[in-house]
Structures are given as structure tokens and as C-alpha cells.
Amino acid sequence: MTQMNMVQAINDALRIAMRKDERVVVMGEDVGKVGGVFRVTSGLYDEFGDARVVDTPLSEGGIIGAAVGMALYGMIPVPEIQFSDFIWPAYDQIVSEVAKYRYRSGGEYTSKMVIRTPVGGGIRGGHYHSQHPEAQFIHVAGLKVVCPSNPYDAKGMLLASIADPDPVLFFEPKRVYRAAKGDVPEGEYTVPLESAAVVREGRHVTVIAYGAMLYEALDAAQKAAEQGIEAEVVDLRTLWPVDIETIIASVKRTGRLIIVHEAPKTCGFGSELVSLVCEKAFYHLEAPPVRVTGYDTPFPYTLEMEYLPLSHRILPAILDTARAV
Amino acid sequence: MTQMNMVQAINDALRIAMRKDERVVVMGEDVGKVGGVFRVTSGLYDEFGDARVVDTPLSEGGIIGAAVGMALYGMIPVPEIQFSDFIWPAYDQIVSEVAKYRYRSGGEYTSKMVIRTPVGGGIRGGHYHSQHPEAQFIHVAGLKVVCPSNPYDAKGMLLASIADPDPVLFFEPKRVYRAAKGDVPEGEYTVPLESAAVVREGRHVTVIAYGAMLYEALDAAQKAAEQGIEAEVVDLRTLWPVDIETIIASVKRTGRLIIVHEAPKTCGFGSELVSLVCEKAFYHLEAPPVRVTGYDTPFPYTLEMEYLPLSHRILPAILDTARAV
């Protein structure tokens, strides 16, 4: 066990995967010598050389399009998109090609890759260095979407993603890249995809969160506990396919549900979770499910801490929901 | 009043707008001499010439990027994307630029345009000529999203969209382009955006639909009526911002809700509607809200009529929901 932050844990996972399997290739803007703008790929260029740790031209569409070809060949590309805000030039390749390759070829081809990209706000990044675009990928059949919140999960889930036969969007909550620290085992291990973690038990209300907002949910749960309300906090970890059993079991226990995410509310992932819970546990719900999310505006700069669904917004939602009759 | 189909009604609206305001420009692939692959822009090239009805190079990103510049200049571009399945190369311009221009410039600039594009399945189009991608636009703050179901609305809402100060995605349900016919007034009129229409009244269950699926919902409602169940059918017409009052009023009356859409279920617009109803009318709900939608697979070719949420799938949902206790 070593203490690591998320940057180190992800770096460690990449190194392990690359040592083990020479089909694994890292590619993207600035991933080489400089080791990524967040240093996540630091040192890989020195160890694996520029054929496997590739600084590419400035084109996300080119990165993902070429990665598809590599995947068809049998490599396991792990492209980095420098900020998830810049993934849209590659959206056509992801939606029309990556997601559909296995299906549309009747299973002859797959376009298996792990697309890593930092997500989320709270780093004074404004419009284009803060967004959290999971909904636009979860809606697309054929993709898996992952968002770990801590170093242990980040390493184990990245290794699981690389081993997984399907394409994975691997979202890294950059606000806690360095702030989230923890013990991480040396060497290889995996945290299974599609498994959520109940990170705090409670009987009054279920709070679902992921990525950086998990810590806000935990903070709010702590404060709620001081007022006698016990919130159960679930870290989704894998967003899609979601661990529906853990969610439903929790909601059946608490009868109340709060979902926290940074992305705008409308058509955000929260709306899917509300709908799933309504489908599967409607008669257990004792209060309307509540979404505490980013607002339906572009991501603001100066007011980002007002925009984000931080603890000060989650706490009243917990209290009100727990007390609703 | 003249009998028109949707193609004719949209064509009529474009002609009226172009005659009235020379800032209106139509552009896209094959919109010129041939009048669009669905003939929606038929005759406009002859009347307005190739400076205002522009066949462009084969690049959706170029079309929308250039349209943004035209809008900044003060024109009112009405770009056509030949199939909504091909809108993704332009997604970066739409999400990062069109949607955010007013906000990010503090109101100095707007990128007002109406992006017309055919949507939906049932025409033997397979993967890439059948999709219905509203969710990926509704999630993005700053866009309006419209999807009329009949010629009258199509004309009136297209004219309203062109007059609207904000960018509008104008989705045209191609399966009923020619099948949906009706009386359409001559000359200019508008159907206000953000207003849904209750197209069939009923007291047992509310069915929300739009575009081509409206007809399936109506068919199912008709069959349900034969079994004594009265479904109220709401044609949303504008998807976002949605006419929340009409929806909530209806659900408060019926206590039961079904949402029908062609797009895949997960993170589809249906999930937002369920969540909104839970927020605003939870205690009126007498049964779990139900989504009857496309499945979470890419759009299939041979089995498209099994994939789509047609009447045969809506009817049991109506009956079950109405009878749930």
C-alpha cells in the first residue's frame, strides 16, 4: 500500500497496463514529454517511447478516429482528451463509430478503447474547462461510462476498463485529482465496473453522487447527521451501465432519494436515475426524488461555487427530503 | 386554407420568411437545385438564387460554423442538416458556440439561427438515417428544441422559430413528411413556441408524445378507448423549454403518465419529463410513470418496427398504467 493521489493512481494504472500488454497505447495532446497538462501521463514517454506515448496533432476527431483504427487492428488505445469540454470535435467518431462498431458489424469488429478525460468544475476554469458531460454519452447505446472519486477506485477501475471488451469513457474528476488521497495497493488489481459503493450508511434518505461531488455529498451528510438525519451516500463509480441493484436496495430502505451531479439539470443523468427509481421502487418512495445539480446555464467563471451543487445546496435538500411527509 | 403535407408546409414557411426578410438564408447539402433530398427546399433556389439558397461543401461543421458567423453579422441562417444522424460533425459548433454565444459574450453577440433537420425512423433508414437525437440538445443550455407533428404546426412553428431571438433546433419527423396532411392557412402566421397541445382529452392517463410517434399514441389511445380507458394525448410540439403547465395540469387530472419517444430510453427526454412530473406533481401520481421508447441499442434496419415505440407497445402501457393500483 502506498499513499497516492488520483493523478498518481491513474498514472500507476497506465504504467502497469502498458508494461503488461504492449497493445496498450497512450495518445493525445501533450501526453508525451510534458506528461499531460495535469501530469497524469508523466514519465510514460520516458519509459515507453514515442511510439506508444504519442503527442498528436491538435485534433480530437483525429485522435479518436485514429484510435478506432488502432482498435480495429487489435491495439488497446487509451486516448486522452485534454479537457472533456474539448471532446465534441470527436463526438461523431464516438457516437457514430466507437459506440456502434460491434453492433453494426454483427460482432465482426469492435472498437474497444478507453477514452480518458478530466471533467468537472471548481478549478476556476470557466465555460470550457469545467463541464461534466456524462449525459451525452450515457444516452448513446454501446458505451460504458465511468467516474471514480478516489485513487483506489481510479486505479482499479482504469485497469478494469482497459481489460473490458467494450469502449469506456473514463471521466476523471479534476477538482480532486490531487486533493483525494488514499492507500493504493501496488501492482495490478481491478475494481469491477458496474458496481456502486455505499460509502456512508444511513436510513433516512439515499444520496447518490459521483466524482468530485461525492465529497460534497459526504460533507452534507455529516452536517445532516448533526441534525439527526442519517443520509446513506452512494458513490456510483460506474455511471453506465449503472449498478441498479445497489440503488434500488438503498432507496427501498430509505424511501427517499437525492441525486447530485455537476452537469446541468435538464436531461442530465439525474433524470435517468429518478426515472429508474420510479420504475423499480415507486411504491417505496415517501417523498419526491430531488436533483441537486448544476443549473441550466453555461458553466460560469466567477460564480462557479454558486453554480456547483456543493454541500450548502445538498444539505437543505437532505433535510427537506428527509422531513417531507 | 390549402391542404398541404409537412414538406409543403415547411417549404411554404421558408418561402414566406425569405420573401419577407432578406436576411434569411438557407444553406446545406443539396438544398439548392435539387431542393433537398426530401424536397423541403424545392423551388427556393429558383426564386431566391444561389446567394441565399446555398449548396455547401459536404461538411456539417462548416455549415454550422459559417452559419454562426452569418448570424453574428446579422443574417438569419436556416441551415439544413440532411439527416439528424449527420449533425455530430457540427456538434462542437452547436454546443460550444451556438448555445453559449449570448451568455459568454455578456449579451453582446447572439448566434441566432434555425437548424432544420429530419429526424426519426420508420423509413427503412437503418443506423444512420433514423435517429432522433433531441436529448443531446435539450441537455445543452441555450438551445430551443422544436418538433412539430403536422403541417399546420410545422409552418407556424418554423415561422415562430425564425422570428425567435434564440437558436432553435427544428426537428422534422420525416416518417410523416408526406403522410401528415392538413389544412394550412396561406400567408404568415405563427404557432407560439413553448406551447403543447392537448390533442385528445381523456381522464385516465396522460400520454405525452411528439413528432411521428404522436400518431402512434393517438392510435393506441383510440384502441384503449375501445376498452374503456380514456387516454389524454399531449403533443409537446416544443420539446424545450417544455410547456410544463400543460403537462402538470394534465397529470394532475389523470394521475398517470406515459411518455413516448423514438430515441433510446436511457437518458432520453422521457427521463426528464418523468423527473419534472415527480418534482411538481409527485403526490398526484397514482402509478409509476412509464416510458415507451426506442431501446438502448443502435437503430436497427430490418427490425425497425420492433424497435420503435409503436401503437402495439403503447397500448399495453396505457392499459397497464391506467389499471395499476
Place this chain on the structure above:
Amino acid sequence: MTSAAHESIYTAALSDDDVVRVLGPDGSLDARNDPGLSPEEVVHLYRHMVLTRLVDDRLVTLQRQGRIGFHIGSLGEEAAIIGSAYALRKQDWLFPCYREFGAALLRGMQLERYIDNMFGNANDPVKGRQMPDHYTCKAAQFGSVSSPIGTQITQAVGFAWAAKIQKRDLVALTYFGEGATSSNEFHNGLNFAGVFKAPTVFLCRNNGWAISVPTERQTASRTFAEKGVAYGVPGVRVDGNDLFAVIAVTRDAIRRASAGEGPTLIEAITYRMGGHSTSDDPTRYRDKSLLDPWADRDPLARIKRYLDKQGWFTEAEEQKLRTEIDARLRDVVEAAEKTPAPSLESMFDDVYASLPWHLREQRAEVLAGPRAPSAHH
């Protein structure tokens, strides 16, 4: 832009000095670029071109009869497609646009499977999930046909680049129309191939049209080949209706790529003699007279004249070939038409490697629904 201007571009295009041509009007071969095919090879390729054309014919008929939903063919472009595919070595790969079934069949795809795809039946290699003419054939090292224009270009580059990283001698050839040169993918593909010297051959079928949009609306560059300059990728123009010339330039490009000299952009100048697809009516935007100069340059007729001159293929052989193909097509179509549709449950396979819970639920819903084979309605 008048159609006169358009025509003149074409006249110019074909008289330009920089266009490689081997098969002269008199049926002689220009020794400078002659690929040196044996009589057997020429006959083989001619037979294949005839097959391609007859398949095209038949499919258009089937579509008109409402028996298949759609077809997109290669009428007039057979030499560009079959010549370039023939130039590939065994280990090379092909990343298609949508008009290259002739290449797929040449590289080993079974005619039966192709026709199954036209019917979207249970034997269709892509399990009836895509439109007609959207198939795959991994056994033939032939990629996956997709509708979005250009996506295969960047993918071919990634494939070739991967082979290079793994030090395999393998070239990826990708097809696309001249319209696709306007796509993001052309730009990304060429740029990445240039920077990483990915062993790729870019085969642009300049057939004059992107549906109704003529070439001069696609670009202001003088030629498509010279777009390579922007990427440090050599470009070459070839008479795309000249089988010999196409083989020669493609072979050269493959040799260069294989030798580590990097990618090549080939502009094969040809002409789309039919509509864009069975959904299109070209008379709405294209004057029939525009076809006249190209009728003379028909790639099959040119080879036929050459064969006649050489005496390598008799009229009787021609008749026999056509009769055989007709009969074979009748059988294959009949079998495909009789083959049932894919099963209802197959709709949920292959979205992921295995079925997640939500697709299991959705499949169960369908199988319990009124349309399931077990349903008693």
C-alpha cells in the same frame, strides 16, 4: 456556376498532363506505367467488372420492384474500384466508403453474403442491422461500411499506424468520394497519416458529384490530388476509368507505403453514371448531355476493346459469362429473399460484449410482447 463551367472542368481534368493514363484510345498501353498484367489477369478483372455491373443492374431492378429497400452502386466507377483493390497485396486492408462491393467481392467476400445484406436477412453478415450496402467482411480484410461520410478515412490511418507500430508490413487503403474531402475526417486522416507516416493509401473517387453537388462546389483547389500538399502527402491523379493506370498508381503507392515512404493520395478521375443511389433522381440537377463524353470512356467498354484487339475474350465467352452471372444472381437472390429476418432477440446482441441488465430487461419485454414468435395473437 453554370453547367458549362462544370463540364469544362471535366474536359480540362481529363486532358491535363498530370493525369496518369495507360490504356490509350487505340487500345495501346503506355509502357511508362504499364502494370504488366498477364492475359489471364486482364480477363479475370474484366469478368469481375462485368459481374459488378450486372449485380448493380439487378439490385436497381430489385429496388424498383420493392424487393429490397435501397442500393448504391458503382456504375461507371468499376475500374477505379476494382483496379485499386486488385493492386493490394494479400496482407493489406481495405476501408470502404459505400460503393465498393466490387472490391469486397474481388477480395473474397461471398456474393451470397452481400446479397443477404441487401435483404437484411438472418444470414446478413451484419445481422440485418444496417441498410443495404452497409456490410463488413473481416475475412476479406474489408472494414465496415458506415454511412457518415469520411469516418473510415481516419480509421484506416489508425489501422495502418498500428501496424507500423507493431512493425508489420501492411498497407491500409481507404476509399472515399471527392465530396468527402470536405469532411473533418479527410483533414484529420491526411494530417495524421502525414505526421506519423502511416502506411495508408487514400483513394479518392472523384466521380464529379456529391449527390447533387458538383465538384466545383466542393473545393476551390484545382485538383483533389493537390490537397495532399497541405499534409506533406504526395498526390497523384489517375484516369479512374483506366484499369491499367489505376493498378499502376495504386501499386506504386502501396510500394511507397510499405517501404516506409509514407502515405499517398490518389485522385481517380471518373464519373458517376447513375443516380447517387436508388433514392436519387439525377435528372433534377444534371443535364443528360453531361454523360456523353463519359459514355465513350466507359471502363468496361475500354477493357473490352482492348481484349477484342488482343483477341483474349471472344463474344461467345462474353455471352456465356453474362448468362452464368444472370443464373447465379437469380439463385442467390432467390435464396436471400427466402431467408427469414433476424430473430427478435438478436436486436439486443452485440451492443456490448455481453448483455447488461437494462438490455436483458428490454429483451425480455420484447419477447413477452405481442410480436414475439411465442405470442398468441
Place this chain on the structure above:
Amino acid sequence: MTSAAHESIYTAALSDDDVVRVLGPDGSLDARNDPGLSPEEVVHLYRHMVLTRLVDDRLVTLQRQGRIGFHIGSLGEEAAIIGSAYALRKQDWLFPCYREFGAALLRGMQLERYIDNMFGNANDPVKGRQMPDHYTCKAAQFGSVSSPIGTQITQAVGFAWAAKIQKRDLVALTYFGEGATSSNEFHNGLNFAGVFKAPTVFLCRNNGWAISVPTERQTASRTFAEKGVAYGVPGVRVDGNDLFAVIAVTRDAIRRASAGEGPTLIEAITYRMGGHSTSDDPTRYRDKSLLDPWADRDPLARIKRYLDKQGWFTEAEEQKLRTEIDARLRDVVEAAEKTPAPSLESMFDDVYASLPWHLREQRAEVLAGPRAPSAHH
């Protein structure tokens, strides 16, 4: 790719015959391309370049002090930016990348507003919604700074094209780095401009780097200017550290565009002397020695030497200028720093022209929340 190879590209770049240069090392002007500036004009531009550099300096300091969050500057690129902006006519428009505050100020943006943007305060033209260095100034006919690379390129083309449709004599100039030539937008912008002869000037600041990625990783083409070939757009290379040369080639491009001769691609060869932005540490990937040849070519020093030679700007004037700018900056920064943040409710304005119901609800929620000014916590 070694850094030696990289350096040699640069040495080559600047000795290439095809690079337009006016201001010689000896301070003489090459008459062939001399834009014929008056002494007042040269002094005016020099003063502005000094302002730009001192603003850059100050902002880096403020960032290091934690008083602003970010800055992205133009150190070493002032001549390329200010020369090209100066070449514009009154009616022309500018579509910026993110390094061109010098151009905005030259075209009339108030320094106060620019500094307000650095603080994201209530007076920021973009209402504190975007990062520092992401502002607009419609009054100066200066577009909107956006982060996604390249999007402004296609927009500039649309703007110029619209003006052309409406028969207004107006040229749109757009800035971008050489990294942006790899973006979809460069391809689309140049292609549309070529086809529609949109009166656009494409000003590519080739500053050697896209963050840590050197030019030779961006493209295999020999130059960026020659990428114009792919679009039928003439390209020209200019010494981007030579104010006179930049003005001359930009004026020529504007003249051509205005005369209906179409767009021009200008490659201004310059060098990014600092980090990419205050977030970057260039020592991790760039050998300091690479800066040496460029120190000599510093655009301010070159003009200063010229002014000295002409005797148009004394040392006392220089001192006075710097003192004045310092004082002014102190005041402006102080005022901006004191200005409050935008109001909470402003967060919901301008998403649409008017507030729809859901934003009214969300605003009400915020205003009833614990952080609202009215909250008694």
C-alpha cells in the same frame, strides 16, 4: 523527433526565400514591401507594443500573486498581432484566438474593460462568465474569445461571406495558432472561404508550439502557408516579428479580399517566448537554448533599433512611456480588483433572450438559498 531537428526547421523557416521581410538587421526597410508608415505611425505602434508587453508582464505577476486566476499572453508575438490588426480598415472585423488583447486594445477596447475581464468582476464585458482573457468587444468590431481551438475560423468566414452576400465592403480577419491548423475548423473555414470567395484573412501565428507540442508534430507539410493549396487559397509567409512586413502582407490580403479576389492565408512566423499560459511550465519540454535565436528577433527590440536609428523616439520618451503605463496599470488594476463580483442573479441572464420558466425557478432557488445577499446567515 529531436529538438535539434526542431531547431533546424526554424532556422530554415527564417532563411527561406519565400518569407516576406521588410525590416533588415541593419534597420533598413526593403522598399519592395515597405508599407510606408509615417514616423507618427511607427511611434504609435511601438508605444502600443510596449503597452501590450507591460500589460502581459503585469498580468503574469498578478497571477503569480494569486490575484487573478489565469493569463495567456503574447510575449514575442506582438508584431504579428498588432501589425495585422493595424492593417485593418475601419469597417473590417476581427475574430480572435486568445492571445490578441493587443489587437483588441489597438482597435478600441478600453483597457479598463480588459482588466475587468481578468478579474471576472461586475464590469467585465462578459459579466464574469468566462475565464480571464475570454472577452468580447463589439464596439471595436472584435469577436468573442472562446477556448475551443479554431471555432472562430469558420465563424469569421461566415461573417465575411454574409457581408459579401449583402454587398458590403468588409473583410474579416481571424487569428489562430499553428496548432489550430490541425483542427476541423481550419479545414472547414479555408474550404468554405475558398469555394464562396469569402473576404477573409486567415492569420496563422506560427509560434512554434501548441502547448508542449512542437510544429513538426502538427503537420508534415513544409510550411503552414502552403496548406492554402488544398483550398485554392493563396498562402504567404511573413516574418511575424517584423511589424512592417506583417502590415504589408496583411494590407495586401485585405486589398485582395476587398477587391473580390478571395481569401488569403498568412503564416506569420514568430515564437512563443513564454509558457503557453500561466498554467504552463515550458522548462519541462523546451530547452532554454531554443529561445536564443529568437531573443535577437524580439519584435519590440527590432522596432526600437529602427526608431533609434531614425531618432524618432528618445530614451526619455521611452522612460516616460513606461512610467505612464505603469501608473495607469496600477490604477486600472486597483479599480478592477475593487469592483465586486457579478450579482448572483446575473448567473441566469443571457442564456436566452428572456428567462424561461425553468431558469426563473432556478434563479428563485438561488436567491432563496443560504448564499443570497438577503440570507441571514
